[in-house]
Amino acid sequence: MEPEQAPDSAGPEYVLHLFITGATPNSTQAVRNLQDICERYLPGRCELQIVDIYQQPELARAERIVAAPTLIKKQPGLVRFLVGDLSDRRRVLSLLGLVPDPNDPYLHD
Amino acid sequence: MTAAPALPQLPKAPTGIDGLDEITNGGLPQGRPTLLCGSAGCGKTLMSVEFLVRGIEEFDEPGVLMAFEETADELAANVTSLGFDLKQLVADKKLRLDHVHVDRSEIEETGEYDxxxxxIRLGYAIDSIGAKRVVLDTIESLFSGFSNQAVLRSEIRRLFRWLKDKGVTTIITAERGDGSLTRQGLEEYVSDCVILLDNRVINQITTRRLRIVKYRGSTHGTNEYPYLITEDGISVLPVTSLKLEHEVSNEVVSTGVPGLDEMFTRGGLYRGSSTLITGTAGTAKTTLAAAFAAEACRRGERCLYFAFEESPQQLMRNMRSVGLDLQPFVEQGLLHIEASRPTLNGLEQHLVTLHKLIGQFRPQAVVIDPISNLVSVGSITEVRGMLTRLIDYLKVQGITALFTALVSGRSANQEMTEEGVSSLVDTWIHVRDLEGIGERNRGVSILKARGMAHSNQVREFVVTHEGIRLLDVVIGPGGIVTGASRQTQFLQEQAVAVAAQQEIERRERELERKRRVLEATIANLRTEFESVEEELRRSNQEEEQRHQELSQARQQIAAGHNARPGNHSAAAPANS
Structure with missing residues (x-):
């Protein structure tokens, strides 16, 4: 499933920052979705940071957060803002450059 | 604000922007959002930045500027020209700039979001400096970054509600849309106060106008008001009150021409009143205006002279030729002559210049020479609007004002009525050519003078080396006469007077002659009388002498008889 290894992997391959707003439905859903993706597709390859901007509002400005929840893909490639609760699994995977796993139960809902 | 009288008014946050607070009766609704919409280049951002800066500087209300289009650095640079130092304010923790960058290419939607x-950003910015004012410029940019309109609309609605709950006075700027106030119909959500800015080009002159579309819970000016972006920020006109309730003075000031003063029963113009001098070309309007200005300076008052036709030097030289030396007043700082071409600026700019100079110089008298030239830069309606505002402003300030206006010969009165100025001013003096046979003379008359009786005569006046002198009224057989007819009349009157004098002298001489004749006769009679008297007196004396001699002789006879003794008989005949 994971054919290519990053050749110069000083750090983790994927750096993902998820900004959530407390325990709102969208946020909990996003956390759940992202954790599932990381476990299923990126075990050990990803540095995941979850920030509650209610707790650290100053980060919202620094990280240019407008919508919530927002997943910022810092690496690899271009910085991307994935806005929403990450329920659109196919879209999320394609944005992260991952190939969908046919066994993924969330792919077809 | 401190709004807790018997009937609580809608609390308002003064903007500190020139004129806007007057139109809105005190400012924007406090703690509520206001929508500021307009097309490109209207100064929406500028006005909202000024709202924040003035709020900080004048009302000590910190502010947050959330910019969706420009970065903090760009914003700061853009308003430096107005003297706003945003970076300093940020450093002083009075202002927070937050640039919200929304880029469609970076954003992907993957599900439900809000x-x-x-x-949180806004709340954090507000709480970190205790902001009372917020500007969102331009929130519609969000629509280009997010595709889910339903979410955006409900979120924007929620945002405004949230801002209201937070009690911050907010300005939301929005681009003007086709057929609606804003492109995204934001006016649906902001229902407290909507201000529309407009940028129009008419006859190659751009005028920016502001209109308050709605203001819930408050009265407001409903007109379109011109506004300007000046080097001090935005200036909305009128800078004056909308009401007619200025103080009035009973004091009377001179027009600078003694004869003209006498034409008013109170001997001059009311202080703080406005006077219009109309006249055709070359009827000494400027001279009258300069005389008024010089007189004000002579009283020790400051006078501001706006010359739209002559440069200060030219004006002073020309006035010197008629005995009005303005130079000393200029040197004393009592007189300030501001000369500019009417076409230099648009009308509003002129008005602002006037306002600014009046504000700086604080004059007691203002002369504008002439107002009719302003028509060249605006339509008559606009000029009237501007003059209304100007006259209103001057009256509120208690400044005695004098305007001159050039009118064309025929329809002198009509024209000024059209311009509507005549109904604005308190006193209307008209100077005109009195064209007779082969000559022109100048005549001055008073068409109206509010609050005092005045002469109804057309008085001829001459411009001499000592200034303007009104001539006495000369009434000839055909009415009041002027010029050469006046001379003729004068000569005729002189001839009649000489003839009368000669007649009197002739009679005097006649009388003298008669007296002399009479006196001669009297002398004759007296001489005659004297000679008769002398003769009579002499004969009287002779008679007396004779009588004495006779009585002496008798005594002697009697004495002789008595000497002889016993001769009694001789005495008897002596006694008989």
Whole structure:
């Protein structure tokens, strides 16, 4: 499933920052979705940071957060803002450059 | 604000922007959002930045500027020209600039979301400096970054509600849309106060106008008001009150021409009143205006002279030729002559210049020479609007004002009525050519003078080396006469007077002659009388002498008889 290894992997391959707003439905859903993706597709390859901007509002400005929840893909490639609760699994995977796993139960809902 | 009288008024946050607070009766609704919409280049951002800066500087209300289009650095640079130092304010923790960058190419939607991030940023910015004012410029940019309109609309609605709950006075700017106030119909959500800015080009002159479309819970000016972006920020006109309730003075000031003063029963113009001098070309309007200005300076008052036709030097030289030396007043700082071409600026700019100079110089008298030239830069309606505002402003300030206006010969009165100025001013003096046979003379008359009786005569006046002198009224057989007819009349009157004098002298001489004749006769009679008297007196004396001699002789006879004794008989005949 994971054919290519990053050749110069000083750090983790994927750096993902998820900004959530407390325990709102969208946020909990996003956390759940992202954790599932990381476990299923990126075990050990990803540095995941979850920030509650209610707790650290100053980060919202620094990280240019407008919508919530927002997943910022810092690496690899271009910085991307994935806005929403990450329920659109196919879209999320394609944005992260991952190939969908046919066994993924969330792919077809 | 401190709004807790018997009937609580809608609390308002003064903007500090010139004129806007007057139109809105005190400012924007406090603690509520206001929508500021307009097309490109209207100064929406500028006005909202000024709202924040003035709020900080004048009312000590910190502010947050959330910019969706420009970065903090760009914003700061753009308003430096107005003297706003945003960076300093940020450093002083009075202002927070937050640039919200929304880039469609970076954003992907993957499910349900809201704009809570924006709320948190804004809330954090507000709480960190205790902001009372917020500007969102231009929130519609969000629509280009997010595709889910339903979410955006409900979130924007929620944002405004949230801002209201937070009690911050907010300005939301928005681009003007086709057929609606804003492109995204934001006016649906902001229902407290909507201000529309407009940028129009008419006859190659751009005028920016502001209109308050709605203001819930408050009265407001409903007109379109011109506004300007000046080097001090935005200036909305009128800078004056909308009401007619200025103080009035009973004091009377001179027009600078003694004869003209006498034509008013109170001997001059009321202080703080406005006077219009109309006249055709070359009827000494400027001279009258300069005389008024010089007289004000002579009283020790400051006078501001706006010359739209002559440069200060030219004006002073020309006035010197008629005995009005303005130079000393200029040197004393009592007189300030501001000369500019009417076409230099648009009308509003002129008005602002006038306002600014009046504000700086604080004059007691203002002369504008002439107002009719302003028509060249605006339509008559606009000029009237501007003059209304100007006259209103001057009256509120208690400044005695004098305007001159050039009118064309025929329809002198009509024209000024059209311009509507005549109904604005308190006193209307008309100077005109009195064209007779082969000559022109100048005549001055008073068409109206509010609050005092005045002469109804057309008085001829001459411009001499000592200034303007009104001539006495000369009434000839055909009415009041002027010029050469006046001379003729004068000569005729002189001839009649000489003839009368000669007649009197002739009679005097006649009388003298008669007296002399009479006196001669009297002398004759007296001489005659004297000679008769002398003769009579002499004969009287002779008679007396004779009588004495006779009585002496008798005594002697009697004495002789008595000497002889016993001769009694001789005495008897002596006694008989």
């Amino acid at each position: 704009l809570e991030g924006l709320f």
